[in-house]
Amino acid sequence: MITRATCDTNDGSCHVCGDVAVAGRIVAVDSVSRTALVTLGAEQVTVALDLVDAGLGDDVLVHLGFAIERLERA
Secondary structure (H helix, E strand, C coil): CCCCCCCCCCCCECCCCCCECEEEEEEEEECCCCEEEEEECCEEEEEECCCCCCCCCCEEEEECCEEEEEECCC
């Protein structure tokens, strides 16, 4: 399982590729294509749900166009 610690360095970038993973909330799901519309700050992006079991309203960690982890709310 990929965790926040796996994809996070002291500067917030990924150990593997140097890209940054960002937390966002799923606002729409397309079950046919297994994609979701995710709000990331002021923008919305389409991400693949192939790596996680997540649905409408879930918070996810997004990296390179994929939701890589469903985040627990505090």
